[in-house]
Amino acid sequence: EPEVTQTPSHQVTQMGQEVILRCVPISNHLYFYWYRQILGQKVEFLVSFYNNEISEKSEIFDDQFSVERPDGSNFTLKIRSTKLEDSAMYFCASRTTGGAGNTIYFGEGSWLTVV
Amino acid sequence: DAKTTQPPSMDCAEGRAANLPCNHSTISGNEYVYWYRQIHSQGPQYIIHGLKNNETNEMASLIITEDRKSSTLILPHATLRDTAVYYCIVSPGTYKYIFGTGTRLKVLA
Numbered sequence: 001e002p003e004v005t006q007t008p009s010h011q012v013t014q015m016g017q018e019v020i021l022r023c024v025p026i027s028n029h030l031y032f033y034w035y036r037q038i039l040g041q042k043v044e045f046l047v048s049f050y051n052n053e054i055s056e057k058s059e060i061f062d063d064q065f066s067v068e069r070p071d072g073s074n075f076t077l078k079i080r081s082t083k084l085e086d087s088a089m090y091f092c093a094s095r096t097t098g099g100a101g102n103t104i105y106f107g108e109g110s111w112l113t114v115v
Numbered sequence: 116d117a118k119t120t121q122p123p124s125m126d127c128a129e130g131r132a133a134n135l136p137c138n139h140s141t142i143s144g145n146e147y148v149y150w151y152r153q154i155h156s157q158g159p160q161y162i163i164h165g166l167k168n169n170e171t172n173e174m175a176s177l178i179i180t181e182d183r184k185s186s187t188l189i190l191p192h193a194t195l196r197d198t199a200v201y202y203c204i205v206s207p208g209t210y211k212y213i214f215g216t217g218t219r220l221k222v223l224a
């Protein structure tokens with residue numbers, strides 16, 4: 001069964017450093033997402049991406065965050081200058097088309113620890 | 116904010132059916148009801164979704180009331196591996212799902 005893959009599974013970074021989280025969505029999918037989950041809290045929407053541009057973003061997704069699809073397979077989330085409060089699990093997700101009846105599939109996550 | 120309301124926790128005996136309720140009284144006519152679960156801190160796993168009719172797949176059944184204001188996810192024979200947080204989500208359209216706090220299901224041996 002096709003799946004969304006994410007790397008790294010766990011990253012520890014110093015506060016103020018840049019971090020790039022990588023995702024390979026399911027191959028025929030066109031819509032891409034990033035979510036995050038702070039330990040013990042809800043899964044929170046960050047951003048959606050379609051046709052090489054951001055479709056929607058949440059208040060969390062400020063200027064420190066950016067997303068990119070650098071080639072035909074990868075989808076990345078960059079945090080420019082990490083803060084302690086960026087420590088969380090980050091989930092990438094994808095879906096095939098935009099119809100309301102289609103399903104979003106999630107990766108297993110990248111656990112980011114900022115120290 | 117999430118448009119759904121779920122009980123925070125439930126217990127179920129192993130081998131019995133687990134019935135997880137969800138209220139979505141403000142659901143719009145074109146919104147689907149999706150169910151996901153999250154085991155520990157793994158990625159949310161898709162279970163099932165539906166619009167109006169009841170749905171069944173190899174994992175679960177989804178019962179949606181006629182007025183569509185509530186639904187129930189049924190795991191017919193719960194096992195210990197079904198212990199997870201279960202999320203009911205209504206999707207307004209193309210771009211995103213909004214997760215609530217879900218129901219923490221504990222399957223007891």
